[in-house]
Amino acid sequence: MANLVKDVTISDSHPNTLLKDKHVNYLKSYSDNKEDYEYCMTEYLRMSGIYWGLTALDLLNESNEESTEAMMEFILKCVNDEGGISPSTGHDPHILYTLSAVQIAALLKQESKLPVQKIVKYIQSLQQPDGSFAGDKWGEIDTRFSFCAVACLSLLGQLDAIDLKKALDFVMSCLNFDGGFGSRPGSESHAGLIYCCVGFLSVTGNLHLIDADLLGWWLCERQLPSGGLNGRPEKLPDVCYSWWVLASLSILGRLKWIDQDSLTRFILACQDTETGGFSDRPGDIPDPFHTLFGVAGLSLLGTKDLKEVDPTFCMPANVIQRLGAVSQKLPSP
Amino acid sequence: MHGRVKTRTTEEQRELQRIEKQKKVKLYLEGMNKAFEKRNKKELDDEALAICENLLVHNPDILTLWNFRKEILLEFKNSACTNPEIDLEKLVSKELYLTEVCLKVNPKSYCAWHQRCWTLDNIAPKPDWDRELLVCTKYLELDERNFHTWDYRKFVVGRAGVSAKSELEYTTSKINKNFSNYSSWHYRSQYLPLVHPDATGERPIDRDIHIKELTLVESAAFTDPNDQSGWFYQRWLLDLQQQLPLVLTQACISENFTWVAFNKPVCPNDTALSITGLGDGKWKTCNGETASHVWIKDTQDQSLISYEQSKLSLFVNGELKSDLELKLVTESNDQQKMIGFRKPSFINNLNSALVDFYSSLLESVISLLELEPDCKWPLLSFVTIARHLRFESSRAEIYEKLELLKKCDPTRKNYYDDLRSKFLIEDKLSELEDFTGVFDVSCMELTALYHTQYLSLFREVNLSKNKLGKIKRRCLGNLCNLQACEVLNISDNNLEVTKVPKLPNLVTLVDGKCLAGQKV
Ligand SMILES: [Zn+2]
Numbered sequence: 001m002a003n004l005v006k007d008v009t010i011s012d013s014h015p016n017t018l019l020k021d022k023h024v025n026y027l028k029s030y031s032d033n034k035e036d037y038e039y040c041m042t043e044y045l046r047m048s049g050i051y052w053g054l055t056a057l058d059l060l061n062e063s064n065e066e067s068t069e070a071m072m073e074f075i076l077k078c079v080n081d082e083g084g085i086s087p088s089t090g091h092d093p094h095i096l097y098t099l100s101a102v103q104i105a106a107l108l109k110q111e112s113k114l115p116v117q118k119i120v121k122y123i124q125s126l127q128q129p130d131g132s133f134a135g136d137k138w139g140e141i142d143t144r145f146s147f148c149a150v151a152c153l154s155l156l157g158q159l160d161a162i163d164l165k166k167a168l169d170f171v172m173s174c175l176n177f178d179g180g181f182g183s184r185p186g187s188e189s190h191a192g193l194i195y196c197c198v199g200f201l202s203v204t205g206n207l208h209l210i211d212a213d214l215l216g217w218w219l220c221e222r223q224l225p226s227g228g229l230n231g232r233p234e235k236l237p238d239v240c241y242s243w244w245v246l247a248s249l250s251i252l253g254r255l256k257w258i259d260q261d262s263l264t265r266f267i268l269a270c271q272d273t274e275t276g277g278f279s280d281r282p283g284d285i286p287d288p289f290h291t292l293f294g295v296a297g298l299s300l301l302g303t304k305d306l307k308e309v310d311p312t313f314c315m316p317a318n319v320i321q322r323l324g325a326v327s328q329k330l331p332s333p
Numbered sequence: 334m335h336g337r338v339k340t341r342t343t344e345e346q347r348e349l350q351r352i353e354k355q356k357k358v359k360l361y362l363e364g365m366n367k368a369f370e371k372r373n374k375k376e377l378d379d380e381a382l383a384i385c386e387n388l389l390v391h392n393p394d395i396l397t398l399w400n401f402r403k404e405i406l407l408e409f410k411n412s413a414c415t416n417p418e419i420d421l422e423k424l425v426s427k428e429l430y431l432t433e434v435c436l437k438v439n440p441k442s443y444c445a446w447h448q449r450c451w452t453l454d455n456i457a458p459k460p461d462w463d464r465e466l467l468v469c470t471k472y473l474e475l476d477e478r479n480f481h482t483w484d485y486r487k488f489v490v491g492r493a494g495v496s497a498k499s500e501l502e503y504t505t506s507k508i509n510k511n512f513s514n515y516s517s518w519h520y521r522s523q524y525l526p527l528v529h530p531d532a533t534g535e536r537p538i539d540r541d542i543h544i545k546e547l548t549l550v551e552s553a554a555f556t557d558p559n560d561q562s563g564w565f566y567q568r569w570l571l572d573l574q575q576q577l578p579l580v581l582t583q584a585c586i587s588e589n590f591t592w593v594a595f596n597k598p599v600c601p602n603d604t605a606l607s608i609t610g611l612g613d614g615k616w617k618t619c620n621g622e623t624a625s626h627v628w629i630k631d632t633q634d635q636s637l638i639s640y641e642q643s644k645l646s647l648f649v650n651g652e653l654k655s656d657l658e659l660k661l662v663t664e665s666n667d668q669q670k671m672i673g674f675r676k677p678s679f680i681n682n683l684n685s686a687l688v689d690f691y692s693s694l695l696e697s698v699i700s701l702l703e704l705e706p707d708c709k710w711p712l713l714s715f716v717t718i719a720r721h722l723r724f725e726s727s728r729a730e731i732y733e734k735l736e737l738l739k740k741c742d743p744t745r746k747n748y749y750d751d752l753r754s755k756f757l758i759e760d761k762l763s764e765l766e767d768f769t770g771v772f773d774v775s776c777m778e779l780t781a782l783y784h785t786q787y788l789s790l791f792r793e794v795n796l797s798k799n800k801l802g803k804i805k806r807r808c809l810g811n812l813c814n815l816q817a818c819e820v821l822n823i824s825d826n827n828l829e830v831t832k833v834p835k836l837p838n839l840v841t842l843v844d845g846k847c848l849a850g851q852k853v
Binding site: 035036037040041043044045086090091092094136138139140142176177178182183184186187188189190205206207208213216217218220221223225232233234235238253255256257258259262272279280281283284285287289290302328331332333 | 334335336337338339354355357358361362365369392394395396397400403443444447451478480483484487513515516519520522523561562565566569598600622623624625743744745747748751754755781782783803804805807808809810811
């Protein structure tokens with residue numbers, strides 16, 4: 001019953017500057033060895049892995065060496081008959097990887113090469129009578145998929161292809177007592193799902209439906225003495241949750257409610273000084289997922305030498321501007 | 334990818350690990366190839382199930398393999414009608430067992446949890462929901478914060494037809510065992526309004542239950558004043574009032590420009606809303622977004638400016654919700670316009686029983702603060718309760734407590750500053766009788782600008798000598814509500830003039846650097 005704050009300690013032995021070159025090297029060499037254990041074991045999420053790596057590199061002002069043609073060829077091989085996109089060849093299509101693929105194409109300015117109408121049809125087919133979205137044809141429902149659906153359609157300029165009113169009603173039915181959102185109606189608030197629901201409202205221009213003071217307070221309460229943010233009360237801090245909380249606060253115009261200096265210090269401490277890359281917490285093994293969210297978080301915090309990130313799409317802001325996609329933000333009070 | 338500590342290893346250990354991993358990679362690649370081959374050949378059989386199982390127990394997140402299993406299970410189910418040798422019950426229990434094994438590897442595997450739901454819904458001839466409920470209870474004893482388990486419980490409860498009352502009791506028992514469990518409090522917040530709705534419909538939950546619940550959380554929170562879960566729940570309960578209804582707060586009809594202001598942001602495209610007494614023309618938001626507090630239109634309709642037309646009415650779904658009286662005013666340049674405003678209300682009044690209870694609660698918080706003067710949560714609780722009670726006597730103390738909060742919780746000092754600014758503006762607006770002349774909130778150390786929807790009629794707004802520019806490149810989108818403003822003073826705030834939105838009546842913008850009038 002004792003109330004021990006779960007947290008980590010950050011010392012002077014942890015890195016406190018951005019190890020840019022190391023990260024570039026880490027991300028570029030990640031897919032060098034196709035027989036590598038980590039690489040093989042993450043095949044089931046390959047498409048997202050590529051999006052994490054490419055976006056992180058772009059935010060670091062680096063381009064990928066792998067050719068655009070090869071990347072697009074891979075994506076097109078992963079499009080199935082119904083228009084859904086799979087994480088890798090042989091795997092099943094899913095809305096998560098459909099979004100990742102569209103994000104990659106947008107980053108590479110190749111969105112016109114995608115079979116847009118097929119993808120739109122696939123997303124339409126996943127909307128349920130109550131407005132929610134299934135992740136694939138097997139029917140798992142989650143607000144993550146509502147976000148994926150509108151983010152994907154928005155990047156493709158086809159947001160009106162679904163029943164937006166019903167989609168909105170479903171997301172709002174997941175609103176909780178603390179102002180946050182969960183994965184389904186009645187599910188506990190969680191920073192990742194809050195990001196998805198706030199992102200959904202941002203993409204569809206409905207942020208006025210949020211009690212931004214209540215949710216903003218819950219979000220800023222995620223900051224721990226180490227400066228890192230957790231995803232739910234009484235949990236450990238984590239670089240990926242730091243991004244989800246930070247991005248949500250930024251969309252709500254309440255970024256200043258957290259201590260930005262100590263968060264910057266926490267994220268920098270999660271860098272791997274040997275291999276490059278970011279891990280979830282200081283001293284853990286890095287991966288491309290946390291590397292993107294570390295870099296994106298630092299970009300939102302205004303770290304020098306990084307491109308500006310769009311908090312809603314977690315993509316470089318210039319890409320979102322180029323596509324003219326809506327990503328609404330509330331003005332600070 | 335979470336919680337894997339990087340350990341120092343010797344060259345020798347690394348070599349061993351490399352060989353070990355190579356073996357695993359080989360097994361993985363062989364297994365996947367076999368699975369894909371079986372699937373391509375449409376061999377939906379026991380062998381295929383076994384291949385998938387071997388891979389999934391090591392990596393439960395390979396969704397495609399779970400999908401393959403679903404196809405196989407459906408095939409077995411289809412054949413079961415003609416083939417008596419197929420034992421569906423056994424298949425189901427094997428599938429459930431596999432998900433349990435996988436959930437031990439990764440308790441947060443979305444696909445393993447979904448496989449369990451899917452199997453029970455689609456394959457099981459007679460799902461044993463009582464058993465599933467026990468599984469949830471068991472899992473929640475192992476990890477009472479796993480939100481997947483709580484979600485699964487909700488799924489099972491729905492299928493089994495367990496009553497809301499019984500689930501509410503379950504949360505009571507969980508909280509009695511450990512009140513420091515945010516998940517239990519969350520779950521409780523879901524069931525409380527279902528089990529104890531207010532008979533009159535005037536409140537979210539029954540009043541006596543509200544008081545009882547506040548007492549429960551009080552004892553929990555007071556046991557360990559540093560524990561956040563209970564306090565979050567308490568703040569929710571304290572703020573638990575019927576939502577303020579949508580009302581028209583201000584309006585102005587002038588020769589060439591008309592606007593109305595609401596207490597909440599609303600969408601002009603919302604067909605449920607209509608306002609009578611304003612002629613034709615399409616409403617727009619004043620900020621270019623989907624919804625805003627202030628709607629504008631620029632149709633010219635002289636006939637509306639008269640002594641007769643004196644009331645606007647807001648209808649929601651055809652039902653009258655709010656009236657706003659308008660009066661005719663003549664400006665110095667002889668131009669006439671109709672304006673109307675009402676005193677703002679920021680929170681619903683407490684009924685007398687709750688006033689008594691909140692007062693006694695405030696006393697307890699004060700005694701707790703005597704023991705622990707720098708404890709964040711009771712300080713915040715004091716602020717929340719005192720704000721609801723609105724006793725003139727505690728007004729100054731609220732601001733003192735906010736200063737204390739900044740000291741004992743410096744991480745969130747900007748939040749407390751903004752809360753202070755919000756309260757100050759609310760206090761200021763509550764004192765006003767007139768909403769058309771000068772609104773002066775200069776020199777108040779404001780860090781935030783709340784409630785600008787009540788400033789739409791002021792001719793002059795003075796925000797100078799505050800701390801609004803504490804945010805770098807602060808966007809001043811909130812100022813778009815200042816429709817009547819002719820003179821706006823933002824000086825000594827470190828704000829950028831270029832961030833001030835276009836305001837239709839602005840003549841002079843004072844920004845501190847120069848007093849030159851900016852003709853818009
Ligand atoms: Zn993480």
